[in-house]
Amino acid sequence: MSQQIAVNDITEVCRQNPAVFERPLKQRLVQWLIWAGFAAFTIYCLVQLGFFDFGMIKSGLGKLYGVVSFMLPPAAYGRFLAFLWAILETLGMALLGTLLAALLAVPMGFLGSKNVIGNPLFHFGLRRIFDFMRGIDALIWALVWINVVGLGPFAGILAIACSVSGELAKLFSEAIENVDRKPIDGVRASGANTVQTMRYAILPQVFPVILSTSLYYFESNTRSATILGIVGAGGIRLQLADRIRVLAWDQASLIIIMILITVYLIDNLSNKIRHHFIKAPEIQ
Secondary structure: OHHHHHHHHHHHHHHHOHHHHOOOHHHHHHHHHHHHHHHHHHHHHHHHOOOOOHHHHHHHHHHHHHHHHHHOOOOOOOOHHHHHHHHHHHHHHHHHHHHHHHHHHHHHHHHOOOOOOOOHHHHHHHHHHHHHHHHOOHHHHHHHHHHHHOOOHHHHHHHHHHHHHHHHHHHHHHHHHOOOHHHHHHHHHOOOOHHHHHHHHHHHHHHHHHHHHHHHHHHHHHHHHHHHHHHOOOOHHHHHHHHHHOOOHHHHHHHHHHHHHHHHHHHHHHHHHHHHHHOOOOOO
16 A cells, blocks of 8 residues: 555656656757767768678688688797897887886876866866877877987887876876865875975875876887887887788797787786785786
C-alpha cells in the first residue's frame, strides 16, 4: 500500500513539474540532430577513406603477410652496435628533452595558475603561449631547429622540449589550481611570502603530479624521438628508415624489437621511481 502511495506521489510530482523531469522538445531535437550529424560524418569518413574497400583490405593483408615473413627471423648482420648506439642516442634525446621541458614547465605552471597570479590579462596571455607551444607537433619543431642548429640530436632535444613544455605547463597549472587551500592559508598565517608559500604549501601537494606526469612524458618522448630521425634530428629512426628503404626487413624487425624492449624497461623503471617517491603500487 505504501509503495503504491509512493508511486502515485512520484507520478503527481512529475505531472506538476514537467520541465524538471522531461526535457523540452527543442532540446531533444537539437540532441537528435547532433547525434545524426555525428553519425553521418562518421559514415562519410569511413566511405571516403576506403574503409569499405574490401578488395584493397584483402590485398593489403596479403602484402602485410609477405612483409612479416621477410622480417623473421630478426638479424643484425654486424650492425648491432650501431643499432644499440642509435637506441642510446634516442634515449638521451628523450631524457634531456623531457628534463628541459619539465624545468621550463614548473615555473610556467605556477605563473599560469589563477591562484598564484590573479591578473586575468597575464593569465590569458600566458595560456595562449602554452597553446602555441603545444599546438605545434615535435616534428615541426624539429624542422625549425634543424634550420637553426643543424642536423643531429641537439635539434631533436630542443624540438621535444618546445613541444612538451607547453603540455606540461598546462597540466601543472591545472594541478596547482586544484590544490587544497588549508596548507596555503596556514603557511601565509605564519608570515610566509609568495615564494615560501609556493615552496612549502603548493609544491608538496603537486609534486606527485609533476613527477608522474614527467615520467609518463619521458616514456612517450622515447617513442616520439624514434620519429624525429626521419627529418635528420638523430635517433634510431634514421637507422630504421634506412633498413626499410633497402628492404632489409629482418634488420628492421630487430630495431623494432629493440625499441619495444627499451620502452618496456623505461616503463618498469618509471614504476619503481613512482613507487619510491610517491608510494604508488607497482604495475606488474
